[in-house]
Amino acid sequence: xxxxxxxxxxxxxxxxxxxxxxxxxxxxxxxxxxxxxxxxxxxxxxxxxxxxxxxxxxxxxxxxxxxxxxxxxxxxxxxxxxxxxxxxxxxxxxxxxxxxxxxxxxxxxxxxxxxxxxxxxxxxxxxxxxxxxxxxxxxxxxxxx
Numbered sequence: 001x002x003x004x005x006x007x008x009x010x011x012x013x014x015x016x017x018x019x020x021x022x023x024x025x026x027x028x029x030x031x032x033x034x035x036x037x038x039x040x041x042x043x044x045x046x047x048x049x050x051x052x053x054x055x056x057x058x059x060x061x062x063x064x065x066x067x068x069x070x071x072x073x074x075x076x077x078x079x080x081x082x083x084x085x086x087x088x089x090x091x092x093x094x095x096x097x098x099x100x101x102x103x104x105x106x107x108x109x110x111x112x113x114x115x116x117x118x119x120x121x122x123x124x125x126x127x128x129x130x131x132x133x134x135x136x137x138x139x140x141x142x143x144x145x
Contacts, residue, residue, distance in 0.1 A: 042123060042126075042128060043123055043128050043129075043130045046098065046100050046101055046121070046123065046130075047130055047132060049098065050094065050095070050098065050119075050121075050132060051132070051134075051142075051144055053067060053068060053069065053094050054069050054071070054094070054134060054136075054142060055141075055142055056068035056069070057069070057070075057072040057073065058070050058073070058090075069090055069091075069094060070086060070087075070090045071087065071090065071115065071117075071136050072136075074086065074087070075114050075115065075136055075137075075138050076113075076114075076138055078110070079108075079110040079115075084108060087108050087115065087117075088106065088108065091106055091108070091117065091119065092106065095119060095121060099124070100123060100124055101121040101122065101123055101124060102121065102122050102124060103119060103120070103121050104120045104121060104122055104129065105118075105119070105120040106118070106119050106120075107119075111135060111136075111137070112137075113137045113138050113139060114135065114136040114137040114138055115135075115136045116133070116134075116135050116136075117132075117133075117134045117135075117136065118131060118132070118133050118134075119131065119132045119134070120132075132144070133145035
């Protein structure tokens with residue numbers, strides 16, 4: 001003998017939630033002081049993660065010597081074919097190490113005192129794209145444009 005029969009007339013209303021606007025990836029940032037709650041979503045958190053990896057010299061991170069970039073080691077080298085190939089491989093491996101994105105285009109140019117790099121990426125399974133403009137300079141460091 002059943003205890004009680006329960007009938008729900010509109011099952012959808014029980015599970016009704018506010019729709020999220022494409023917040024596949026969530027994270028926090030302590031870098032951007034203008035962001036009051038420090039929450040980042042989707043392309044913003046991916047962008048911040050990529051920038052963090054470009055800020056660190058390869059081998060500098062404790063317990064993860066493959067994290068970072070070689071750009072800081074060759075920043076004053078003239079743009080020869082060998083340097084261009086090293087930069088291309090390093091930037092591609094950084095972008096390909098993040099499973100959330102697919103690199104679409106990478107442009108590397110020699111700039112006064114360093115390199116100017118433009119990376120266009122697309123978030124996997126979405127139509128979100130972003131272009132990162134990174135200026136690496138011996139004197140001023142990394143400038144995100």
